[in-house]
Amino acid sequence: MPANTGNLLLDSLSPELRAEILSLGRAIDLPSRTVLQEQGERSAYIYFLCSGVASLVVTMAQGGSAEVGLTGHEGLIGAMQLLGPALMPSQSYVLLPGSALRVRSEELCQLFHGAPELRGRILEFLQQQCISLEQTTACNKMHEAEQRLARWLLMCHDRSRQNTMTLTQEFMADMLGTRRTTVTMVAGSLQERGMISYRRGKITILSAQELEKAACPCYRICSDALHNLYRRPSAE
Ligand SMILES: [Zn+2]
Numbered sequence: 001m002p003a004n005t006g007n008l009l010l011d012s013l014s015p016e017l018r019a020e021i022l023s024l025g026r027a028i029d030l031p032s033r034t035v036l037q038e039q040g041e042r043s044a045y046i047y048f049l050c051s052g053v054a055s056l057v058v059t060m061a062q063g064g065s066a067e068v069g070l071t072g073h074e075g076l077i078g079a080m081q082l083l084g085p086a087l088m089p090s091q092s093y094v095l096l097p098g099s100a101l102r103v104r105s106e107e108l109c110q111l112f113h114g115a116p117e118l119r120g121r122i123l124e125f126l127q128q129q130c131i132s133l134e135q136t137t138a139c140n141k142m143h144e145a146e147q148r149l150a151r152w153l154l155m156c157h158d159r160s161r162q163n164t165m166t167l168t169q170e171f172m173a174d175m176l177g178t179r180r181t182t183v184t185m186v187a188g189s190l191q192e193r194g195m196i197s198y199r200r201g202k203i204t205i206l207s208a209q210e211l212e213k214a215a216c217p218c219y220r221i222c223s224d225a226l227h228n229l230y231r232r233p234s235a236e
Helices: 008-012 015-024 078-084 105-114 116-142 146-159 169-176 180-192 208-214 218-227
Strands: 027-030 036-037 047-061 065-071 091-104 164-165 196-199 200-206
Touching: 008 015, 008 208, 015 047, 027 047, 027 196, 036 047, 036 146, 036 180, 047 078, 047 105, 047 146, 065 146, 065 169, 078 105, 078 116, 091 105, 091 146, 091 218, 105 116, 116 146, 116 218, 146 164, 146 169, 146 180, 146 208, 146 218, 169 180, 180 196
Parallel strands: none
Antiparallel strands: 027 091, 036 091, 047 065, 047 091, 164 200, 196 200
């Protein structure tokens, strides 16, 4: 039986299928800022993240960009390529360093169509991403910067499983589509209330429970979708 990989989707598969995917892939390190998928292209590889966190970002033609999703050890980068021929609408890059199993897109696509168990899990992962995307789209329009920053930090925390994360203010401002001065003010307020500590680009979550009280209810909705992944036996 193949050893667990640390990727929740792979580890939820039957040992035979997991072994087959492992035989197709290559374990790689993911340094911070590695680009995994380019916007407007199709990638030769799909990545099952075993640790670390990747961000999905849409850049506008006139400049400026915004984050549209986060993926960690619960899923894979490039799954949308398996659904059809469209070019990818977002760039994906490594936000927090980690490791992944890299598989050629063509080979995974064949397996996606040939193995209902794998297809079911990947569709389940994509459903969770759609739930988060819909919720955070509404959130970004309707909720205050402090609620959104708290939600986003908790979402990074859940995926990275690290209490201390390297995240610059400039970076957080880009992710939240807000000004850097707003991030400074909001992060300062969360720090004063003892929920986080923020020093030299490193954020430490001191109390996830308290931080959730500062976050909007969107966090719980996204978090439930994440924690319910792969809980039920596959229908096949
Ligand atoms: Zn919200």
